[in-house]
Amino acid sequence: MEESSSYFYPIMKPIFFLAATVAIAPAAPDGKQLFTTNCSACHLLDEMVVGPSLAEIRSIYDGKPDNFVEWTIAPEKKRDGVIEMPSMVHVGEEGLRAIYAHVMNVSKGVKAKKQVEGDPYAASPTHNSYPQVQRMFMPNAGPAAIAISLDKSTSVCWDAGESRFRYAWTGGFIDAYPYWKGNGNEVAKVSGKTRYREDSSPLEMLGERKFLGYKIEAGLPVFRYTAGGLEITEKVSPAGEGESFTRTFTVTPAPTDKLTLDFPSAEEVTYTSDKGTWSKHLLMLNPSEATEFTVTFSLK
Amino acid sequence: MKATVFFTFALMALPAFAWKENFSFETIPNPPGIDPQVGAMDTMKDGRIAVAFHRGEVMIYDPSSSSWSLFASGLHEPLGMLVEDDGSILVMQRPELTRLKDTDSDGSADEYETVFDDFGMSGNYHEFSYGPAKDSQGNLYIVLGVASNGAPMAEEIRGDFSEIGELDRKGMYDKGSWGKNKDKAGRMYSRVPYRGWVLKLSPDGSKVEPFASGFRSPNGIGFDAKGRLLITDNEGDWRPTSPLYEVKEGGFYGHPASLVWKKDWDGKDPLKMDVKEFDAMQQPAAGYFPQGELANSPTWPVVIPKGSFPEGFTSQTLIGEMNQPNLVRVLDDEVGGVFQTALVPVFDGSPLGIGSNRMAFGTDGSLYVGKTALSWPGDKGIMKIKWNGKPFLSLDGIKAVKSGFELRFSEPLDSATLATLAIESHKYKYHADYGSPKVDEKKMDVKSTKLSTDGLTLSVDIGGLKQGYLHHINMSGLRSKSGSKVLGSQAWYQAVKTPQ
Numbered sequence: 093m094e095e096s097s098s099y100f101y102p103i104m105k106p107i108f109f110l111a112a113t114v115a116i117a118p119a120a121p122d123g124k125q126l127f128t129t130n131c132s133a134c135h136l137l138d139e140m141v142v143g144p145s146l147a148e149i150r151s152i153y154d155g156k157p158d159n160f161v162e163w164t165i166a167p168e169k170k171r172d173g174v175i176e177m178p179s180m181v182h183v184g185e186e187g188l189r190a191i192y193a194h195v196m197n198v199s200k201g202v203k204a205k206k207q208v209e210g211d212p213y214a215a216s217p218t219h220n221s222y223p224q225v226q227r228m229f230m231p232n233a234g235p236a237a238i239a240i241s242l243d244k245s246t247s248v249c250w251d252a253g254e255s256r257f258r259y260a261w262t263g264g265f266i267d268a269y270p271y272w273k274g275n276g277n278e279v280a281k282v283s284g285k286t287r288y289r290e291d292s293s294p295l296e297m298l299g300e301r302k303f304l305g306y307k308i309e310a311g312l313p314v315f316r317y318t319a320g321g322l323e324i325t326e327k328v329s330p331a332g333e334g335e336s337f338t339r340t341f342t343v344t345p346a347p348t349d350k351l352t353l354d355f356p357s358a359e360e361v362t363y364t365s366d367k368g369t370w371s372k373h374l375l376m377l378n379p380s381e382a383t384e385f386t387v388t389f390s391l392k
Numbered sequence: 393m394k395a396t397v398f399f400t401f402a403l404m405a406l407p408a409f410a411w412k413e414n415f416s417f418e419t420i421p422n423p424p425g426i427d428p429q430v431g432a433m434d435t436m437k438d439g440r441i442a443v444a445f446h447r448g449e450v451m452i453y454d455p456s457s458s459s460w461s462l463f464a465s466g467l468h469e470p471l472g473m474l475v476e477d478d479g480s481i482l483v484m485q486r487p488e489l490t491r492l493k494d495t496d497s498d499g500s501a502d503e504y505e506t507v508f509d510d511f512g513m514s515g516n517y518h519e520f521s522y523g524p525a526k527d528s529q530g531n532l533y534i535v536l537g538v539a540s541n542g543a544p545m546a547e548e549i550r551g552d553f554s555e556i557g558e559l560d561r562k563g564m565y566d567k568g569s570w571g572k573n574k575d576k577a578g579r580m581y582s583r584v585p586y587r588g589w590v591l592k593l594s595p596d597g598s599k600v601e602p603f604a605s606g607f608r609s610p611n612g613i614g615f616d617a618k619g620r621l622l623i624t625d626n627e628g629d630w631r632p633t634s635p636l637y638e639v640k641e642g643g644f645y646g647h648p649a650s651l652v653w654k655k656d657w658d659g660k661d662p663l664k665m666d667v668k669e670f671d672a673m674q675q676p677a678a679g680y681f682p683q684g685e686l687a688n689s690p691t692w693p694v695v696i697p698k699g700s701f702p703e704g705f706t707s708q709t710l711i712g713e714m715n716q717p718n719l720v721r722v723l724d725d726e727v728g729g730v731f732q733t734a735l736v737p738v739f740d741g742s743p744l745g746i747g748s749n750r751m752a753f754g755t756d757g758s759l760y761v762g763k764t765a766l767s768w769p770g771d772k773g774i775m776k777i778k779w780n781g782k783p784f785l786s787l788d789g790i791k792a793v794k795s796g797f798e799l800r801f802s803e804p805l806d807s808a809t810l811a812t813l814a815i816e817s818h819k820y821k822y823h824a825d826y827g828s829p830k831v832d833e834k835k836m837d838v839k840s841t842k843l844s845t846d847g848l849t850l851s852v853d854i855g856g857l858k859q860g861y862l863h864h865i866n867m868s869g870l871r872s873k874s875g876s877k878v879l880g881s882q883a884w885y886q887a888v889k890t891p892q
Contacts, residue, residue: 129684130827133715133768141769169571176542178579178826213427218449218465226448227468227485234548235513236487238466252487252506253513253550272427272447275767276469276486276517277543305490305506313504 121187123194130183131191137198139205143177146195147204154196161188211269219268223311223330229271229279232289233258236303239280240313241265242330246337247284250328255301255317256293257326261286262334262391287391288361294353294375295319322347336390343382351382362390407875408784411742414879418776420760423451423460428772430750430762432473432483439755442481443762443774444470450481450492450501453774455754464492464501471611472523472534484523484534487513487550489597507532507597512584514539514564515546518609519587525613525621530595533603535610535623538588538649539581541574551584556652556661578663579629579826580608581649588650590623590639605654606645606674611714611749614693616722617707620731624690624711627683630670632820632828634690635677636711636722638731643675646822663824671822676888679733680820680862681713681720683827686735686884688715689768691749693722700757701779704788704802710738712748712761714770717741719748719761721880723790727889734790734865734885739777747771784879785872794891795839796854797865803872804847812869813838815854817861836863847873857887 134142135149144152153160165188167177180188213219219226222241230237236253247265249258263284270278293301299320306313314327325342343351353375355363363370367385368377377385408414422428429446436442441453448467451460463481472484480493481501488509492501513519516539523534539545545565553561558576563569564583582588590613592603608631612624621639625631630647637645644651648662648670662670681687691712698706709722718740722733747763747770754760758778763771789800796815815838818830839853857863868881 125684129688132684133688136769141765142767182825182827182829213425213447216425216427216447218426218462219447225466227466227487229515229546234550235515235546236468236509236550252509268447273767274517279546303488303506303509305504308502308504 121190123190126187126191127194145204146199147202150199157192160192231279239266245334252303255303259289338388340386342384346383347379351377364388409877411739414784416778417743420774422773429764431470433750433752433762434473434475435752511586512551514549514584532593535590535613536587537609541577544570554583554652604639604643605650606647608647612692616709617695622693626689633683634681636679638678644673646674678731679735679886687713694751730889732888734883736880736883785876796852799850806871806873809871810841814866816864819861857890859890
């Protein structure tokens, strides 16, 4: 059946070859192949990605193969916000010269695309609605941070790694483009002025905390965590743009003893609450009050 | 007479020379305004496709109306997803495995439940988190990438800090001195718990078991059709080229940074140990993606469902790739109980392009390929690829035999073209350096080729396989009887074990 091809070709199977197993002779290095293997993960022809474009490399190294080889063997950090290139010493000088020739060849007459200034997705609908929750690397917080815009001018940072409130700021939300552009190599920038900060949880005395996640109610997160043997929910809400915010806590089951929350002795904020009594920055609640209460933080 | 035969052949089956003659490639519309870099994808029961994007949105694509709806937002670099039977969606973000639930059935998630977050984060950009893969008992597997010395740790971390290493905590986060210190950190480092590990979680996430170690940048985890846990990793330090592993409990998979979190580890600094110690401990790769030829940064594995490709592809594993304009097909083999594979390009020379990060099959058999770049070369958006039902010539199976290989094809081969078959072999150097050149590269002597009477199975005698070597089989000169080329005409077979 398989002989139909013999119309066109002589029958030749099985086919025997005489060649013995032979080592492949070291040929002259193939600059294009070496480039694909060693460089293409970070360098495009006409556009800066991880490293500069070939067009830009050409503008630096045209006619300077020795400098190119030197740099690729011992690169240094040259640009802000850009990762330092690893040494290409393993390619060998001959290979690097072949890569150089390839780069110069393909980049001839190519113009580098102009770097787009700023965030091309700055108008993204999900990042221009308020309130908004965005998990993000944030300054002055642990790596499992969450940024929340309560309204256009008031925002807070909550830390899922420590299950606690970190800080509040007014004036805007975050500029997360440095993070997104750099793939997490930069933290987001806080847009505005930090107005209030906590260095520990007001519930520190209850013992170890464990984050359980959050629910979304009218766009705002209600954090859930355990503290000691209790389950806490904590909802942060706006209360007057740029002026104040509230935190509503629930505690389950109801504590058997009175509960004291220890807030920082901060000058920049006035505390009030719907339940309990204050002694300076300490809020004391009896067990029935502690099941649900709201603290208002008025920024000065 | 000859002319008649030619004419008949031409009518019956036009020789196929390119993927685009058998598949359509269509870019689906991106959701308006959203950064469309795809971090995770899965298919919902009703055929809609759930997609997680770079900036934290989870959106649902409805193929019947080509429209998008927002399911969740604000996630932190989601890189893995699993749609559950009840419609909730598990998403692996940088800091945790999260279950997104739509409890009020309004079409968007209102509960972001933390399923598991008991692992360390140093704040380093390279600590990506991947998964989950689900086994037949419902256990979930996640895998954690290690940090890169391209940047220090953050001052604040989550989890314990390992004191093992030349740099102390401050040395690891001090930005000012990082330039002179970074080499002391190791090229990739694991100073917080379980970076570089696979963790096995009980179905509800309440119990965790460190399952396997030795991973670097494992941007692909999934079970194959036979229930093997597959993980891909990226070329780099201790990775001579990108590997494919079958991961088993207790295994060490080559990248030593993670070993400091091994139970009863004696406190030795992996950076100061001899490569021979690691080599003796490590489990072999079941396949290798040769750098610059097949894949530089392989991605997620998915199982090919019936009807989406010709029958020979059904239940095989398909893997994405960031840097080369092709996907990769896994041809399984087993020698003496050892799983080993040939890796074959798919859609090479097609309109696919690069950046293929995640894949999902629609209920109609369409393949959705989600693209990303994440600041490396890549792409964005989603390509929908659909088979037009026409058969084509492909290598569908490979089996190592004592003398060489048995290759199984989808269509009868033209025996006159068998002499063009060429096989080379090489191995790699396992070392701390980045990547490896090919070592001991040799042309293999194809002593004979023998075609089965049905023309579908080709036996190739090369005088035996070389254990520990990657065998490159070049089939670009082969033709089917109707004159078609092999689509995916290169195969790289890793002979972990040779048949006796």
